[in-house]
Amino acid sequence: MENIKQNPKSTSAKILEVLGTMASRPSGLIGLVILIFHVSLALLSPYLAPYDYKAIDPTLMLQEPSSEFWFGTDSLGRDVFSRTILGGRIALTVTFFGSLIALFWGGLLGIFCGLVGGKIDDVVMRIVDAFLSIPWILAMLLIVSLLGTSIEVLIPALGFFYGKGIVRVARAATHDVIAKDFIISARARGHSNMSIIWNEILPNVRDAILVEGAMRWSWMLLGFSSLSFLGFGVSPPTPDWGLMISNARGLMSFAYWAVIAPIVGLSTLIIGINLTADAFAKALGIDRSTKAPV
Amino acid sequence: MENVVQKINNLSIGFRSQKGEEISILKNITTEIKRGETVGIVGESGSGKSTLALAMMGYIKHGLFTTSGECTFNSNDLLKMDGRALEKIRGRKIAMIPQNAGQALTPNLKIGYQIDEALRLHTDLNKIDRDKKISELLNKVRLPSPETMALRYPHELSGGQQQRVAVAMALAGTPELLLLDEPTTGLDVTTQAHVLELLKFIAKDTGTSMVYVSHDLGAIAQVSDRIIVMYAGEIVLDGPVRSVLKNPIHPYTFGLLKSIPKLSLAGLPHSMPGSQPQPGTIKKGCSFFDRCSLSEEKCKLNSPQLEYLEELKTSVRCFKHKELIETKNKENVITRNDKKVQINEILNLTDVSISYAKQKLLDQILNRFTDDNPTVKGINVDINKGETIALVGESGSGKSTILKSIAGLLKTKDGNIKFGKEKILQPDVKHRNPNDLRAIQLIFQNPDESLNPNHTVEQIIAQPLRLYFGMSGDELKKNIIDILEKVRLGEFYMTRYPRQLSGGEKQRVAVARAFAAKPDIILCDEVTSALDVSVQAAVLNLLQQLKEDFGTTYIFVSHDLAVVRAISDRVAVLYQGRLCEIGPSKNVYQTPSHPYTEVLLGAVLEPDPDIKPKLVAEDIVEDRPPEKGCSFQGRCPKVIGDICKNETPPWIKADNGNLIRCHLSLEELRK
Numbered sequence: 012m013e014n015i016k017q018n019p020k021s022t023s024a025k026i027l028e029v030l031g032t033m034a035s036r037p038s039g040l041i042g043l044v045i046l047i048f049h050v051s052l053a054l055l056s057p058y059l060a061p062y063d064y065k066a067i068d069p070t071l072m073l074q075e076p077s078s079e080f081w082f083g084t085d086s087l088g089r090d091v092f093s094r095t096i097l098g099g100r101i102a103l104t105v106t107f108f109g110s111l112i113a114l115f116w117g118g119l120l121g122i123f124c125g126l127v128g129g130k131i132d133d134v135v136m137r138i139v140d141a142f143l144s145i146p147w148i149l150a151m152l153l154i155v156s157l158l159g160t161s162i163e164v165l166i167p168a169l170g171f172f173y174g175k176g177i178v179r180v181a182r183a184a185t186h187d188v189i190a191k192d193f194i195i196s197a198r199a200r201g202h203s204n205m206s207i208i209w210n211e212i213l214p215n216v217r218d219a220i221l222v223e224g225a226m227r228w229s230w231m232l233l234g235f236s237s238l239s240f241l242g243f244g245v246s247p248p249t250p251d252w253g254l255m256i257s258n259a260r261g262l263m264s265f266a267y268w269a270v271i272a273p274i275v276g277l278s279t280l281i282i283g284i285n286l287t288a289d290a291f292a293k294a295l296g297i298d299r300s301t302k303a304p305v
Numbered sequence: 306m307e308n309v310v311q312k313i314n315n316l317s318i319g320f321r322s323q324k325g326e327e328i329s330i331l332k333n334i335t336t337e338i339k340r341g342e343t344v345g346i347v348g349e350s351g352s353g354k355s356t357l358a359l360a361m362m363g364y365i366k367h368g369l370f371t372t373s374g375e376c377t378f379n380s381n382d383l384l385k386m387d388g389r390a391l392e393k394i395r396g397r398k399i400a401m402i403p404q405n406a407g408q409a410l411t412p413n414l415k416i417g418y419q420i421d422e423a424l425r426l427h428t429d430l431n432k433i434d435r436d437k438k439i440s441e442l443l444n445k446v447r448l449p450s451p452e453t454m455a456l457r458y459p460h461e462l463s464g465g466q467q468q469r470v471a472v473a474m475a476l477a478g479t480p481e482l483l484l485l486d487e488p489t490t491g492l493d494v495t496t497q498a499h500v501l502e503l504l505k506f507i508a509k510d511t512g513t514s515m516v517y518v519s520h521d522l523g524a525i526a527q528v529s530d531r532i533i534v535m536y537a538g539e540i541v542l543d544g545p546v547r548s549v550l551k552n553p554i555h556p557y558t559f560g561l562l563k564s565i566p567k568l569s570l571a572g573l574p575h576s577m578p579g580s581q582p583q584p585g586t587i588k589k590g591c592s593f594f595d596r597c598s599l600s601e602e603k604c605k606l607n608s609p610q611l612e613y614l615e616e617l618k619t620s621v622r623c624f625k626h627k628e629l630i631e632t633k634n635k636e637n638v639i640t641r642n643d644k645k646v647q648i649n650e651i652l653n654l655t656d657v658s659i660s661y662a663k664q665k666l667l668d669q670i671l672n673r674f675t676d677d678n679p680t681v682k683g684i685n686v687d688i689n690k691g692e693t694i695a696l697v698g699e700s701g702s703g704k705s706t707i708l709k710s711i712a713g714l715l716k717t718k719d720g721n722i723k724f725g726k727e728k729i730l731q732p733d734v735k736h737r738n739p740n741d742l743r744a745i746q747l748i749f750q751n752p753d754e755s756l757n758p759n760h761t762v763e764q765i766i767a768q769p770l771r772l773y774f775g776m777s778g779d780e781l782k783k784n785i786i787d788i789l790e791k792v793r794l795g796e797f798y799m800t801r802y803p804r805q806l807s808g809g810e811k812q813r814v815a816v817a818r819a820f821a822a823k824p825d826i827i828l829c830d831e832v833t834s835a836l837d838v839s840v841q842a843a844v845l846n847l848l849q850q851l852k853e854d855f856g857t858t859y860i861f862v863s864h865d866l867a868v869v870r871a872i873s874d875r876v877a878v879l880y881q882g883r884l885c886e887i888g889p890s891k892n893v894y895q896t897p898s899h900p901y902t903e904v905l906l907g908a909v910l911e912p913d914p915d916i917k918p919k920l921v922a923e924d925i926v927e928d929r930p931p932e933k934g935c936s937f938q939g940r941c942p943k944v945i946g947d948i949c950k951n952e953t954p955p956w957i958k959a960d961n962g963n964l965i966r967c968h969l970s971l972e973e974l975r976k
Contacts, residue, residue: 192755199712199734200769200822201742210768214759 032294033287039294042286049280053100062090064097065248073266083268085259094250095272099280101245102252105165106231112170113177113231114224120174121181122208122216125189132182139178147172148237155243165244169235173227180223184216218295225288229281236277252277310482310514311338311361316374318356318365319584327372328585330356332538334374335611338482343508343515345529345546347522349837350808351581353538358484358518360384362399363391378482397427400475404487406467410459416443416470417455420477427478442473445510447503463926465496469503476507483508483515489524493699494864498908499924501527520837522565523910526550527918534558537582537592540611544619546914554619554626556597564842566871568909571891572638573849573871576842580807591623599625638871641849649690651858652711652826656720657684659703659710659882678932679718681706681882690825693852693859695873695890697866697905701928703882704862708828711860712747713737725825743773746819750831752811756803762789762814763799769822784821791854792817792847809840813847820851829861833868845872866909870894878902880937881930888963897974899965900943935968943969 033039052059062080071088074080082091124132151168158164188194189212197211238244239253247254252273259269313336319329331353338344338361348354359366360376363383375382378394386394395401403409410419417439424435443451446469459467468488475483485504489497505528508515519525525532525546532549534542534557542555553559560577567574579596590605591597597604604624613620623629660679681703688694696704709715711722713734722730724741731737746769749755756765766785770776776784786796792813803811812832819827829848833841849872852859863869869876869890876893878886878901886899893902907919921942930936934950941949945968954968967974 192749192751193757195714196747196749196755196818197768199714199742199745199747200772201734201737201739202768202772210760211757214757 029291029294033290036290036293038286039290042283042288042290045279045283046287049099049283050103052096053103056096056100060090060093060097062093064089064093064250066090073262073269076268082272083266085255085269086262086266091255091269091272094255095252095276098250098252098255098273099276101162101249102232102235102239102277103280105162105169106228106235108166109169109173109231109235110224110228112167113174113227114220115174116170117174117177118181118216118220118224119208121178121183121220122185122212124178125182125185126204126208126212128189136178136182139175142172142175147234148241151234151238152241152243155238160243160246165235165238169231173231173234177220177223177227181216181220184219185212188212188215222288222292222295225284225291229284229288232277232281232284308340309337310340310379312377312380313337313357313361314375314377316357316360316376317372318353318360318369319372320369322585326585329372330369330538330584331360334540336533336540336543338514338516340481340514341508341512343505343517343528343530345525345532346516346518346535347520347525347532348535349520349581349839351537351583352535354518354535355486357535358401358486358516361482361484361516362395362401396423396480397478398480399482399484400478400480401484401486402468402471402475402488405491406471406488407459407464409471410467412459414458415455416457416459416462420455420470420474423474423477438477442476443470445476445507446470446473448473463496464492465500465924465926468492468496468500472500472503472507476511479511480513483513485515485517487519487521488517490519490521493926494866494910495699495904495908495920496924496926497524498910498918498920501910501918502920504528521910522550522562522838522912526912526914527910529914534561537587538584539592539622540620541593541622542619543611544617544621548617548619550912550914552617552630554614554617554621554629555623556599556625556629557593559629560596560598561839562912564839565912566842566845566865566867567638568867568870568894568906568911570638571870572640573846574638574842576846577839578843580809580840581837593623599628601625639846641872650687650726651690651724652688652860653723653726654684654686654688654707654711654720655723657707657710657717657722658682658719659706659715660718678930679882680930681710682930684720684884686877686884686887688826688858688860690858691852691856692874693861693872694875694877695861695863695869696877696879697863697869698879699864699905701881701926702879704879705830706882707879708747708830708860708862711826712745712828713742739773743769743822744825745828746822746824746826747828747830748812748815748819748832751835752803752808752815753835755815756811756818758803760802761799762794762801762803762806765803765814766818766821769818773822788817788821791820791851807840808836809843812836812840812844816844816847816851820855820857823855824857826858826860829859829863831863832861834863834865841868848872866894866905867911878905881927883930883936884966885937886963886965888959888961892959892961892963895961897959897965897971898963899937899967899974900941900969901937904940904942935966943973945969 034043066089068088071084073086074084076083080090080092082095085091120135124135151172154168155164194207194211197207235244236253239251240257242257244253245251255273256270259266263270313334316331316334317329318331319327322328334357346354346357363386365371371384376384378399420439420442421435424430424438430438439455440451443454448454448466448469462470489500492500501524517525517528529546531544532546533540534549534555536557542549542558549558553562563575564577565574577596582592589608591609594600594604609622609624611620611622658679659681684707696707698704706715710717713732716732724730724744730741763785766788767781770781770784785799789796789798794810794813833844836844851857861873873890875888876890877884878899880901885901886893894906904921907921910918923940925940927939931938934952935954938944938949948968954966956964956966957971958964959971965974
C-alpha cells in the first residue's frame with residue numbers, strides 16, 4: 012500500500028515510469044535504443060542518404076565497400092548504403108499501421124467474444140481457428156494478386172491476418188476478468204454491454220493486448236519482408252529490405268555486401284521490437300517467462 | 306528427552322525495500338513450544354503469523370531474510386541448516402497442514418498413493434506394512450471405510466474429508482511438531498467443528514506438539530493450551546488460553562475480543578478504530594499506539610518490551626497492562642437503535658424455484674419448467690421495508706443463489722418476485738426498468754474483486770450516479786464527496802485506486818457505491834467474511850448506522866451465525882435450497898428450533914474455551930437435495946422414519962412466532 016496522502020501519478024508520469032522500468036534492464040535498454048535508432052533513421056533518412064536511391068550507373072556495378080560507397084553498390088550500380096537506410100521506411104509504416112488495425116479489430120472482437128460467450132463465441136472462435144489454419148502467405152498472395160500491391164491493400168490485409176492471434180489473447184484476458192464481481196456488479200446495476208466493455212473490461216485487458224500487439228508487429232515485419240522478397244510487396248525501384256535481399260541473393264557468393272546490409276537492417280529491427288515488447292511486458296507486470304514463486 | 310521441542314530466540318525476519326531500507330516483518334520473536342503442547346497463534350492478516358509458522362519449519366519465503374535470532378528444533382538451528390538436513394526434518398519431525406487441502410493434494414493421484422508417498426519418504430516400512438499403515442492413518446482421522454477411501458481421487462472427497470486426508474499425510478512421519486496454517490478456514494461450520502475435534506483428539510492421542518495458526522479466535526480457543534497474539538510482526542500477548550481470552554491484558558486483544566460478535570448477545574460488537582500499520586511505518590513507540598484507547602505520551606516515544614507476569618503466567622507487551630488487569634472483559638454490545646418495522650411489504654418471494662439444470666429445447670420453446678428437483682425450491686418470504694433479514698446456511702444451501710435471483714442475475718424458473726406489493730420484477734436484469742435496477746443494489750463478499758482495480762474511487766462511485774441520475778460535473782463531484790463522508794472516508798480518497806486502500810476501506814467504498822444509487826433494498830452477500838475481525842465490526846456498525854439514517858432494507862447472506870445475530874431482525878435458515886425455519890432473530894436462536902438450526906448453532910465456535918461446540922449431526926456433505934420429503938432427512942439427528950423421507954414437512958408455528966418446517970411437534974423440538 013502506498014502512502015494514502017500521496018497523490019497518485021498522472022498518466023504521463025506513469026508512461027515515463029514504464030519507460031524507466033523498461034530501460035533499467037540491459038535487454039530492454041538495448042531494444043529501446045535499437046527501436047529508437049530505426050524509427051529516427053526512417054524519419055531522417057531522406058535527408059541523410061548520400062546518393063539518389065534510384066540513380067543507376069552501369070560503370071559502378073558491384074563496387075566493394077569503400078570510402079565513397081560505404082556499403083558498396085548493387086548489380087545496377089546503386090548505392091547500397093542509401094538504399095539500406097531508406098529501405099525500412101515503407102516496412103515500418105505498413106507494419107505499424109497494420110498492427111494498429113490488428114490490435115483494434117482483434118482486441119474488440121476478442122473482448123466481445125469473451126463477454127458474450129455462448130454460441131456466438133463458439134461460432135466466431137471456430138471461424139478464427141479456421142483462418143488460423145490457412146497458411147497466411149498463401150492467402151496474402153491471393154489477396155495481393157487480386158487487388159494489387161498498393162499500401163492501401165497491404166495494410167488492411169496484414170492487419171486482418173495478424174489480428175487473429177490477438178483475438179485469442181484478448182478473449183483469454185477477458186475470461187480472466189469476466190467472472191470477477193466488479194463485472195457482475197456492473198451487470199446488476201444494468202450497464203449496457205458496450206459500457207461494460209469500455210469501462211470495466213478494457214482497462215483490465217489493455218496491457219495484455221498492447222504487449223501482444225507489440226509482438227505481432229515484429230512478426231508482421233517479417234511477413235511483409237517475405238512478401239517483398241517474393242516480389243509481392245513493394246515494387247521496384249522503391250528501396251525495401253525484402254526486395255533488396257531478393258535482388259542481391261543470386262550474387263551473394265561474390266557481392267556479399269549487397270545482401271548483408273539489408274539483412275542486418277531487417278534483423279536488428281525485429282530484434283529491437285522483440286526486446287522492447289518483452290521489456291514492455293515485464294514493466295507492466297505481464298511476464299511470460301517468470302517461474303513459479305516457490 | 307528435552308521438554309521443549311522448539312525454541313525461538315529473538316527472531317527477526319525482514320525484506321529490503323526498493324529504497325534499500327531494511328523492513329521487518331517479524332520483530333524479536335522469542336517463545337518456545339513445549340512437548341505435547343498446542344499453541345495457537347492468532348492475529349489479523351499481515352500480522353506475520355504465517356511467516357512465523359513457516360520459519361518454524363526452517364522455511365523463509367523468497368525475498369525475505371533473517372536479520373537476527375535463531376529458531377531451534379531439538380537444539381539445532383533450523384535457519385542455519387542446509388537443504389539436505391532440513392529434508393530429514395521436514396515431514397518427518399515437523400509436518401505442516403495447509404489451509405486448503407483441496408489445493409495441497411495432487412488432483413491426479415489417488416489418496417492412498419499420496420499417503421504412501423509420504424510414508425516412503427519418511428519411514429522405512431515395506432510395502433505391506435505401508436498399506437496397513439495407510440488404513441490405520443485413514444481410520445485415525447475418522448474417514449469412513451479406509452480401504453475404498455484410499456482408492457479415491459481428491460476431487461471425489463468433500464472439503465472436510467480432504468482436510469482429514471491432509472492430517473493423515475502429516476501424521477505419516479509421526480512428527481513431533483505439527484504446524485497448522487488456518488486448517489479450518491475454508492470449511493463449513495459443522496465440518497469445522499468436527500475437524501477441530503479430530504485435531505484435539507490427535508494432539509492428546511499422539512502427544513504431538515501443535516502450532517495452530519488462525520485469525521479465528523473461536524477455533525483457537527477450542528484447541529489451544531496457550532495463545533500467542535501477534536500484532537504488526539510482534540508478539541503482544543503470550544499466555545494460557547484462559548488468561549488470554551478471559552482476562553486479556555493487552556489493549557489489542559481486549560479490543561479484538563470485543564469486536565467479535567457473540568451468539569449469546571444480540572447487538573453489534575464494538576469496533577476498533579483504524580487498521581494495522583504496514584510493515585516499516587512504525588519507527589518508534591508502540592505499534593498499537595494509533596488505535597489504543599489507553600495510550601499516552603510515553604507509548605509514542607518508547608517501544609514496550611515483552612514482560613513476563615508470574616501470577617498470570619503471561620507475557621505482555623504493554624506499559625499499561627495493569628489497568629487492564631482490573632477491568633475484566635465485561636461483555637457488552639452496542640444496542641441497535643431500530644425503528645419499529647412496519648408491516649409494509651417491499652419484496653415478496655412467492656414459490657421461487659431456481660434451477661441450474663439446462664432445459665431441453667422443447668421445454669424452452671413452450672416455456673415449461675421441468676426440473677423436479679431444482680437447486681432452490683418453494684421459497685416464500687415477505688420482506689418488510691426497513692428490516693434486515695438474514696439468509697443463513699452452509700455452502701450449497703442456495704442462499705447466494707436466491708440473492709442472485711433477486712438481483713436479476715439468475716432467472717427464476719418458477720414463482721415470482723414482487724417489488725413493492727404488486728409489481729412483479731422481471732426475472733432478467735436486462736429487461737428491468739431503470740427504477741427497479743436502482744432500487745436493488747448488491748454488495749459483495751470480497752472488495753478486491755468487486756472493485757475494478759483500474760478505476761479510482763471517484764470513478765467507482767460515479768458509475769451509479771451517472772447511470773441512474775445522469776449526474777455530471779460539479780454536481781457529480783459534490784455527491785461523491787457526500788457519499789464518501791457518509792461511509793466515513795475523506796475527500797482525498799477520490800483519487801485513490803483500490804490497491805492503495807486497506808480491506809476495510811475497500812469495503813466502505815463498495816458500500817458507498819451501493820448507497821450512491823439511493824436504493825430501497827441492499828443485498829449483502831457475505832459482506833464481512835473476507836474482512837479481519839476488527840474491521841468486520843466497523844463495517845457492521847457502518848451498515849447499521851446507514852440503515853438507521855436511510856431506512857434501507859437489507860437482505861443479508863452469511864454463514865456466520867454470530868454476525869447474523871448481531872445485525873439482523875429476522876433470520877431464514879436454509880438447507881439444500883429449502884427453507885427450514887424463519888422467524889425473528891431472537892427466537893431463532895432459542896428453542897424450539899428446527900433440527901438443522903440446532904446443528905448449526907451447536908457448531909458455532911465462541912472465543913471461550915469453556916463453551917464447547919455440540920457435535921450432533923453427522924459430518925457429511927450432500928450434493929443434491931433429496932427428491933421428496935424433508936430436505937434435512939439425510940443428516941437429521943432427530944429423524945423419525947419414513948414420514949421424513951416421503952412427505953414434505955408442514956410449517957408449524959411456534960408460540961413465539963417462529964415458523965418451523967418439521968414433522969416433529971413443538972414439544973419434541975424443544976427437547
